[in-house]
Amino acid sequence: MEPLSSLSGRQRAAVSALAAAAEAADGVAPLNEEARLQLGREDALHWLATEGDTVVGYAQWQPTNATAQLFVHPGHRRAGHGTSLHTALVADVAEPALWAFGDLHAAQRFAASRDLVPARGLHIMERAIGDAPGRPVPDGVTLRPFTDADTDAFLAVNAAAFADHPEQGHFSADDLANRRAEDWWDPAGLILAEDAEGVVGFHWTKRHPGNTGEVYVLGVHPRGAGRGLGGILLDAGLAHLAGTGATRVILYVDAVNAPAVALYERSGFAVFHTDTLYRPATRD
Structure with missing residues (x-):
């Protein structure tokens, strides 16, 4: 899985639809505002996990913030897509930090499986x-x-x-x-x-x-x-x-x-x- 320096209009639409599906299932958006803005810019790296022609997972690395965001469609989880995205991410970025919005139990389990530990908390009040x-x-x-x-x-x-x-x-x-x-x-x-x-x-x-x-x-x-x-x-x-x-x-x-x-x-x-x-x- 190779990183992309920019997304086409079709790819941006697919990632946006993917994010909406994840938010509807999880009750929290999988991308923050900066990540959504980066979908249309060339300041980040992007990875797409696909099944056939369908985008089922997405990862983004923001060099300016030195953080990544990663999520998988709720209907395609527990099929190795998250692991594949993270493996591709670490192949290009040394020891990336990864946001978990809402810090859901599934995210905690994924982090533990990848030997990741909490480093920063951001309260939503x-x-x-x-x-x-x-x-x-x-x-x-x-x-x-x-x-x-x-x-x-x-x-x-x-x-x-x-x-x-x-x-x-x-x-x-x-x-x-x-x-x-x-x-x-x-x-x-x-x-x-x-x-x-x-x-x-x-x-x-x-x-x-x-x-x-x-x-x-x-x-x-x-x-x-x-x-x-x-x-x-x-x-x-x-x-x-x-x-x-x-x-x-x-x-x-x-x-x-x-x-x-x-x-x-x-x-x-x-x-x-x-x-x-x-x-x-x-x-x-």
Whole structure:
């Protein structure tokens, strides 16, 4: 099984249909947003498992994030396709890390069979959106929506706020442009906090179909630490989502990011599942 540097339109459609079938069976999407965007770009490697002309399994390697994603159609599992995809992946990528979204029992068994161990947890938290008043904005700080002129300032604050984050820390102008091309993009939903020195924080919200909104990214520049801006921006974003008709909100946060988890718990969020990144077990 050879890797592909890009997918044809037919292949992209087949993988999308495959992902929809897996999500319907498992209750969790097998690909994250970045992986879905990579289906139409040339920044990743792709492997397709087939039976005849039918795509029954898929794997993707993202060099930028140094992680992989792999899944098999629910009607074609336990037939060796997952093992074949992983074998092909490790033939081209040394010791790849592999995401398991929802960390389902089947994924845990597969990881154990391939000598993979948990290395990172990503909590998905949720809460209802109420009508509680937002925390007061301190003097000298204003909140406003994003404009095109804010691109460089936004990217600089994001880079500073997530300097140690394995994915968000290298979010680029191209990444921003790709998100702005998505149907859900709304500049009013990217709320900036600005002080006398410029943009100091932001809350980027995302509206999903139905009644769900998302705390897509919330970041504060280190120079703004200790001023309560995280909570203020969180409240502003929740108010914006409520104004769009959302009644439920979700977010993703690294399990080891104790300050962020604590902020969200104080704000009424609770974990409803955790995605797990598996890595090859180290040997002494």
